[in-house]
Amino acid sequence: MKVPQQVARLGVVFAAAIAALLVARSFLVPETFGELGHYRAAAIDSIAAHPKKYAGHQECAACHDDLAAKRAAGNHRGVACEVCHGPQQAHVDAPLDVKPPAPRDRGFCPLCHAYNPSRPTGFPQIDPVAHNPLRPCITCHDPHAPVPPAVPEECSACHGQIARQKALSHHANLPCVTCHQVPQQHKVTPRVIRPTKPAERAFCGRCHAEGASGPAEAPRIDLAAHHPRYLCWQCHYPHYPETQ
Ligand code: HEC
Ligand code: HEC
Ligand code: HEC
Ligand code: HEC
Ligand code: HEC
Ligand code: HEC
Ligand code: HEC
Ligand code: HEC
Structure with missing residues (x-):
């Protein structure tokens, strides 16, 4: 049987x-292809030859043992050093x-x-817009062992200016x-x-009206006659009520 011409040409192609x-x-298939299966055996070595970028937190502990111990005992024990400090x-x-x-x-x-x-559920979250705005988080939280900071007991911790002024006034x-x-x-979420x-x-x-039961050294005024159309603190700053 004679092979058709076009089939013979196709055969040549x-x-x-x-x-x-x-x-x-x-030429093109890498030398080590197939040695260990259907991939290039040398790939393992060439990947291993990449420069190391991350050291791992155990390495950091060799020199920063104080911080490593602090972190390991705190709330950030699950957050590795290089998450925050980069590779x-x-x-x-x-x-x-x-x-x-x-x-x-x-x-x-x-x-x-951020929320x-x-x-x-239970992961500590805050609203970054409302939670103590404008100040860096680390002014209040230690990044290596964060806890919600102790709440100050004294009013003067936050209202220092008022407290200092009052201390020099008749209302000391x-x-x-x-x-x-x-x-x-109020001491925890003061604006709310x-x-x-x-x-x-x-x-x-209660202290300044004539006949009031307040402390004797409080000067008395006639409440009905003493500038009755205004609130007292429109004229006397309550934290420094001096009259001259
Ligand atoms: C071989 C010891 C050594 C190791 C290991 C080491 N450090 Fe340090 N690190 C130092 C020294 C020394 C300094 C102080 C450098 C200076 O004051 O300029 C420093 C400083 C730092 C600083 C402070 C930089 C600054 O702004 O002052 C950070 C952050 C830091 N290391 C993070 C790390 C992390 C994260 C690791 C682990 C991946 C690590 N270090 C591993 C020795 C080490
Ligand atoms: C949650 C993020 C975070 C993690 C995790 C973290 N750091 Fe830091 N680290 C910071 C921040 C923020 C500062 C800057 C503190 C400052 O300026 O008061 C800092 C500062 C440092 C400093 C400068 C010295 C100092 O005390 O201010 C060193 C050294 C350091 N870190 C090492 C480490 C090591 C080692 C680890 C792991 C054991 C680690 N950090 C884990 C956020 C982190
Ligand atoms: C002025 C100090 C201050 C600053 C700045 C601050 N915080 Fe706080 N943070 C607190 C206080 C006080 C608490 C505890 C009371 C509360 O829950 O509001 C707290 C609580 C938290 C909690 C625990 C919430 C919970 O439900 O357990 C997280 C998380 C937190 N802060 C993260 C942050 C982050 C992130 C930033 C920066 C964006 C930041 N804080 C800035 C004072 C501060
Ligand atoms: C990679 C994620 C990560 C980053 C970045 C991170 N944290 Fe945390 N933080 C955590 C984890 C995880 C916990 C532990 C949560 C738990 O115990 O359920 C935690 C706990 C906390 C707590 C304790 C809250 C409580 O009620 O006990 C505070 C405060 C806190 N982080 C503040 C910060 C501050 C400030 C920074 C920035 C310097 C920061 N975190 C960055 C993951 C992170
Ligand atoms: C943790 C800080 C903090 C502490 C502690 C604190 N305050 Fe405040 N207080 C604030 C902040 C912040 C505001 C809001 C100021 C503003 O909005 O300008 C405020 C507002 C006030 C106001 C004004 C309320 C209004 O509606 O105008 C009064 C009054 C006040 N505080 C009294 C006190 C007294 C008294 C104490 C002590 C028993 C105290 N505070 C403790 C932070 C604090
Ligand atoms: C004699 C009463 C009196 C005492 C004591 C007093 N306050 Fe006031 N305080 C007032 C009055 C009244 C106002 C309202 C003033 C106004 O509305 O203009 C006020 C307002 C405030 C405000 C609102 C902001 C401002 O300056 O008007 C703050 C904050 C405040 N007081 C904090 C304090 C703190 C902190 C102390 C203690 C160190 C204190 N006060 C003691 C009477 C008092
Ligand atoms: C319109 C402004 C104004 C108002 C409102 C006002 N005062 Fe006076 N107050 C004065 C002036 C000015 C003086 C000093 C001159 C005088 O003794 O009349 C004074 C004096 C005082 C004295 C000192 C009296 C003495 O003998 O040393 C007291 C106490 C006093 N005021 C309390 C109050 C009280 C409480 C209120 C609210 C019920 C109030 N004031 C409202 C302006 C005012
Ligand atoms: C709990 C009592 C008490 C209350 C409430 C009180 N004061 Fe006084 N105030 C005093 C005493 C006590 C003195 C005098 C202290 C001294 O001179 O030793 C005084 C002094 C004053 C003086 C006189 C200052 C001077 O120059 O002689 C003024 C004005 C005054 N208070 C205004 C006010 C105003 C306004 C309020 C309301 C916001 C107020 N006080 C609430 C106890 C009180």
Whole structure:
């Protein structure tokens, strides 16, 4: 039977293609391909030859043992050093030449701590807009062993200026809570839970009105006659009520 002309031509084309493939294979397929299976055996060595970027937190402990111990005992025990300080093998190799950065600004911590409903229940989260704004997180939280900081007991811890002014005034001996009722939560979330402020003249009258039962050294005024159309603190600053 005679092979049709076009099939013979096709045969030549196939033969040429197969020959080209065989030649290319001997040039292009890497030498170690197939030694250990259907991949390039030398790949393991070439990957291993990449320069190391991350050192691992155990390495850091060799020199920063104090911080390593602190972190291991604290709430960030699960957050490795290089999560915050970046890959630092170069620093481990030459500690004095390579200085690792530290994430000191407010933008960083909310990557993990900003409120997000997909985070596990109970994971400590805050609203970065409302939670003590404008100050870096690390002014209040130690990044290596973070705890919610101790809540200051003294009013003067946060209202220093008022406390210092009052200390020099005729009201020096009146505790702040004489005039303000302060819920304990005010010291934790001061902008949300606010103390009371005196609202009317009669409040000051408790000590200053004629015949009032307050301390004897408080000067008395005629409450009905003494500038009756105004609140007392429109003229007397309550934390420094001096008349001259
Ligand atoms: C071989 C000892 C050594 C190792 C290991 C080491 N460090 Fe250091 N590190 C130092 C020394 C020394 C300094 C102080 C350098 C200076 O004051 O310029 C330093 C400073 C630092 C600083 C402060 C930089 C600054 O702003 O002052 C950070 C952050 C730091 N290391 C993080 C790390 C981390 C993360 C690791 C682990 C990946 C690590 N170090 C491993 C020796 C080491
Ligand atoms: C949650 C992020 C975070 C982790 C985790 C962390 N650091 Fe830091 N680190 C910081 C920040 C932020 C500062 C800057 C503190 C400052 O300026 O007061 C810092 C500062 C440092 C400093 C400078 C010296 C100092 O005390 O201020 C060194 C050294 C350091 N870190 C090493 C480490 C090592 C070692 C680890 C792991 C054991 C680690 N850090 C884990 C965030 C982190
Ligand atoms: C990679 C994620 C990550 C980053 C970045 C991170 N944290 Fe944390 N933080 C955690 C984990 C995990 C815990 C432990 C949570 C737990 O115990 O359930 C934690 C715990 C805390 C706690 C304790 C809260 C509590 O109620 O006990 C505070 C405060 C805190 N982190 C502040 C910070 C600050 C400030 C920074 C920035 C310097 C920061 N975190 C960066 C993951 C992170
Ligand atoms: C002015 C000080 C201050 C600053 C700045 C501050 N915090 Fe706090 N943080 C507190 C106090 C006080 C608490 C405990 C009371 C509370 O829950 O509000 C707290 C609680 C937390 C908690 C625990 C919440 C929980 O439900 O357990 C996390 C997490 C936290 N802060 C992260 C941050 C991060 C992240 C930043 C920066 C974006 C930051 N804090 C800035 C004072 C501060
Ligand atoms: C943790 C810090 C902190 C402590 C402690 C604290 N305060 Fe405040 N207080 C604030 C902040 C912040 C505001 C809001 C100031 C503003 O909005 O300008 C505030 C507001 C007030 C106001 C004004 C409320 C209003 O509606 O105008 C009074 C009154 C007050 N505090 C009294 C006190 C007294 C009294 C104490 C002590 C028993 C005290 N505070 C303790 C932080 C604190
Ligand atoms: C004699 C009563 C009195 C005492 C004592 C007193 N306050 Fe006040 N305080 C007031 C009155 C009244 C106002 C309202 C003033 C106004 O609305 O203008 C006020 C307002 C404030 C405000 C609002 C901001 C401002 O300056 O007007 C703060 C904060 C405050 N007091 C804190 C304190 C603190 C802290 C102490 C203790 C160190 C204290 N007060 C003691 C009467 C008092
Ligand atoms: C319109 C401004 C104004 C108002 C409102 C006002 N005062 Fe006076 N107050 C003065 C002036 C001015 C003096 C000093 C001159 C005098 O004795 O009349 C004074 C004096 C005083 C004295 C000192 C009296 C003495 O003998 O040393 C007391 C106490 C006093 N005021 C309390 C109050 C009380 C309490 C209120 C609210 C019920 C109040 N004031 C409202 C302006 C005012
Ligand atoms: C718990 C009692 C008490 C309350 C409430 C009180 N004061 Fe006084 N105040 C005193 C005493 C005591 C003195 C005098 C202290 C001294 O001179 O030793 C005084 C002094 C003054 C003086 C006189 C200052 C001077 O120059 O002689 C003024 C004005 C005054 N208070 C205004 C007020 C105002 C306004 C309020 C209301 C916001 C107020 N006081 C609430 C106890 C009180």
